[in-house]
Amino acid sequence: MKSVSISIKKIKIFGVILILLLSIYLIWGKLTSPYGVQKVSFIPSKSEKFTKGKLSFIVYKASTGVSEDIIYHFHGRNLDNTIWNDDTYFTSLIQSHWQKSNVKPPTVVLVSYGPEWLLTPRNTKAESGLMDDFVVNLPFIESKTGRPENRILLGESMGGLNVLILGLSHPELFSKVASLCPGVYLDSPFSGFNAIKAALKRTGADPKVAFGIYFMAKKYVSNEEEWNKISPIDLIKKANADYPELYLSCGLYDKYGNYEGTEALVNMAKAKGVKTYWHPIYGGHGATDIVSLADFLVGDESDSKEIPDGSIDLKNLSSKK
Numbered sequence: 001m002k003s004v005s006i007s008i009k010k011i012k013i014f015g016v017i018l019i020l021l022l023s024i025y026l027i028w029g030k031l032t033s034p035y036g037v038q039k040v041s042f043i044p045s046k047s048e049k050f051t052k053g054k055l056s057f058i059v060y061k062a063s064t065g066v067s068e069d070i071i072y073h074f075h076g077r078n079l080d081n082t083i084w085n086d087d088t089y090f091t092s093l094i095q096s097h098w099q100k101s102n103v104k105p106p107t108v109v110l111v112s113y114g115p116e117w118l119l120t121p122r123n124t125k126a127e128s129g130l131m132d133d134f135v136v137n138l139p140f141i142e143s144k145t146g147r148p149e150n151r152i153l154l155g156e157s158m159g160g161l162n163v164l165i166l167g168l169s170h171p172e173l174f175s176k177v178a179s180l181c182p183g184v185y186l187d188s189p190f191s192g193f194n195a196i197k198a199a200l201k202r203t204g205a206d207p208k209v210a211f212g213i214y215f216m217a218k219k220y221v222s223n224e225e226e227w228n229k230i231s232p233i234d235l236i237k238k239a240n241a242d243y244p245e246l247y248l249s250c251g252l253y254d255k256y257g258n259y260e261g262t263e264a265l266v267n268m269a270k271a272k273g274v275k276t277y278w279h280p281i282y283g284g285h286g287a288t289d290i291v292s293l294a295d296f297l298v299g300d301e302s303d304s305k306e307i308p309d310g311s312i313d314l315k316n317l318s319s320k321k
Contacts, residue, residue: 040092042099044085045108050144054130055137059145060084060108062098068149069106069175070142071297074119074159074166076286077216081110090156090288097294105298106152107145118220119162120230121169127220131166138173150175152297153244156286157181157256161232164265168235171243178247178296181254181285184232184261189217190224205257213256232265241273247296249279251287258285 045060058081073091075083084091098105113130122129142148151174155163160182167177187199196214200207221227228234246269250262259280266278277296281287 037088039087040096042087042092042096044087044092045095047085048144049081050141052137052140053133054113055133056081056112057141058082058084058110060110062095062105064099065104066107067104067298069152069298070145070148070150071106071108071152071154072163073108073110074153074155074162075110075112076155076157076159078115080115081112084108084110090286090290093290094294094297097290098298101294103298107148109141109145116158116216117162118158118217118230119165120220120226123220123226123229124222125220125226128226131169134166135170135173153177153179154297155179155182156288158183164232165230165235167244167246168232168239169230171239174244176245176247176296178293179249179262180288180293181250181256181258182232182248182262183213183256183258184265185257186233186261186264188224188227188231189214189221190227199257199260203257203260204253204255206255209255210257233261233268236265236268236272236274239269239272239274241275243269243272243274245275245277245296247277247279247293249281249287249289249293251281251283251285253283254285256285 043063045062047058047060049056049058051057073084075081083089084095086092095105111134117130119131119134120128121131153163153167153174153176155161155178157180160179161184163177164179164182164184167174185199187195191199196210199205200210217227221230246266248262248266248269250259252259263278263280266276269276277292279289279292281289
C-alpha cells in the first residue's frame with residue numbers, strides 16, 4: 001500500500017487560497033449587506049410609563065394635542081410597549097400620516113404583559129387570566145389618561161389575536177377593533193396531526209413558525225373547550241350589528257398562515273351584521289395599508305362604549321383559580 005505524502009509547500013498554498021476565498025466571501029457579504037435602515041420622519045409622541053402587577057403600559061400623547069378617544073394597542077410577539085415611537089415601525093407611519101393630515105389623534109395606551117402572551121379568561125392553565133386582569137385594570141389605566149369618549153383596540157400579529165379576543169368577548173366596552181395579520185385559524189391546536197398538516201399545506205405557513213404558535217397556544221389553554229372561548233372564529237358566532245366595527249387586514253403570503261382564517265372571520269362578521277372593513281394585502285406577515293388604517297382609527301366614531309360609573313361588570317368573568 002502506497003503512502004500519500006503532501007509537501008509543506010502545498011499545504012501552505014492551500015491555506016493561503018482558503019484564507020483568500022474566506023476573505024472575499026466576508027468582504028462581499030459586507031459590501032452587499034444593507035448599509036442602514038429606512039426611517040420615518042415624524043414628531044414622536046410624549047410618553048409616560050406605568051406598571052401594576054403583571055401589567056405594564058405606556059401612555060402616548062401627540063405633542064399637538066389629542067382627541068377624547070383612546071387607542072389600546074397590543075403589540076406583536078417578542079416586541080414591547082416602546083414601539084409606538086419606533087421610527088422604523090409601522091406605528092411611526094401612522095403618526096406621520098396623522099401629522100400630515102392635521103388631525104388630532106387619540107391618546108394611545110400601549111399594553112404589555114411581556115414578550116409573549118395571550119389574553120385568555122381564567123381557565124385550568126396557571127398562565128391564563130390575563131383578559132380578566134386587563135378588564136379589571138381598565139379603571140386604573142383610565143385614571144392616568146382620563147375617561148375616553150370611545151375605546152379603540154389595535155393590534156398586530158399576536159396583538160391582533162389579542163384585540164379580537166378582547167373586543168369580541170367584551171363588545172360593550174369598545175367602539176372599534178383594528179386587527180392586523182391576526183393569528184386566526186380554522187383549526188385548533190387540538191386538531192389532529194393530519195388536520196394541522198393539511199392546514200400548513202393549504203395556507204403555505206412556515207412549519208417552524210406555525211409550530212411555535214402551536215406551543216404558545218397550548219401554554220394558555222388546555223383543551224378544545226378552552227380554545228373555543230378565545231378563538232375569534234367561535235366568538236364571532238355570537239356577534240350582532242351592535243358589536244364594535246372591525247378593521248381586518250392580512251398578507252396573502254403570511255408565513256404564519258393567518259390569511260385563510262382572517263378572511264373567513266371577515267365573511268362571518270359581515271354575515272352577522274358587523275360593520276367590517278377588509279384589507280387583503282399582496283405581501284407577507286405584517287404588511288399593512290397605513291392610510292386606511294390610520295383613517296379608520298381617527299374616523300367618525302359610533303356610540304360611546306363606556307363603563308357605567310367607572311366600574312367593571314365582572315359577573316360574566318370566571319373567578320375560579
